[in-house]
Amino acid sequence: MEGDTALRAVTPGDASAFRAHLEAQELALDTIGWRIKMAKCLFAAAVDFGHIVINPFEKVRAGSKSTNDRFVDVEPQIIDAIIEDVSCLEWKAIITLWRYGGLRAQEPLHLKWNDVDWANRRLTVQDVKRKRQRTIPLWPKVEEALSVLFASAEEGATRIITKYKPGQKLGTQFVRIIRQAGFEVWGKPIQNLRASCQNDLEKAGHRITAVCNWIGNSPTVASKHYLQVTDEDFEQALGASNRGQQSVRQSVQYRTERSRTGSLEDFTNSECTTIPDHAGGCVDPKTIEYPLKDSNLCF
Known part of the structure; x- marks a missing residue:
């Protein structure tokens, strides 16, 4: 809209474009909302005095003023x-x-x-x-x-x-x-x-x-x-679970560090120490012979 645009020439499309223009300037939401509300009041008064028939800003969202941010x-x-x-x-x-x-x-x-x-x-x-x-x-x-x-x-x-x-x-x-x-x-x-x-x-x-x-x-x-x-809300919410999960986090961190700093052989051998004696130790999967079944008929 130009500076000398007549009130009756402003359309609802112009009003929506005005809000988009304000948003493009990255103004605060409170500022945008305040300016839209002022425009609504201005055109509402123009309707009351008979200068225009409808308020072009009537359906333009002003946005509620919030201080949360x-x-x-x-x-x-x-x-x-x-x-x-x-x-x-x-x-x-x-x-x-x-x-x-x-x-x-x-x-x-x-x-x-x-x-x-x-x-x-x-x-x-x-x-x-x-x-x-x-x-x-x-x-x-x-x-x-x-x-x-x-x-x-x-x-x-x-x-x-x-x-x-x-x-x-x-x-x-x-x-x-x-x-x-x-x-x-x-x-x-x-x-x-x-x-x-x-x-x-x-x-x-x-x-x-x-x-x-x-x-x-x-x-x-x-x-x-x-x-x-x-x-403080987050600290209170995590207080009990922090104590319960501390050992878990330490265990995960330890395993992660071992995988980063140790060799693959060391890491594999360390895992093998947790296998029961009757399991027969670590076996190379390439040496295992599987019985012929319907699911592995391809040679």
């Missing part, structure tokens, strides 16, 4: 080192709430001290995305971070995080904190902390219903965007 399991030892390195108590609490509380990027900024139920060890989170509240356990590391911050809070303070106001972006500063601690920045730094938290809760054996309630998403969203197979 950018999931990073941020291990506790890494995030603990980052928390230890940062000097600001509020940032310590923010990062802890992301990684060990599963909060969204903006949710720590909405917390108030009366949201903390110290007696029952629970924390009420203002779910700004779904516009409702959810209650999560006051997990040990979250409780510790909030306790330290509470001890240093000004008397009469209501908000837990006072350094930033709700709506302020935290991503850029968090990237600086990661680099300052000596680590490389992983993809989607904040979201992957939340995803790692949900993975940990599932691996700990909590019911998916409870985990999704604490994190604030649905099982469908969790399985699509958050719950991932990690290296």
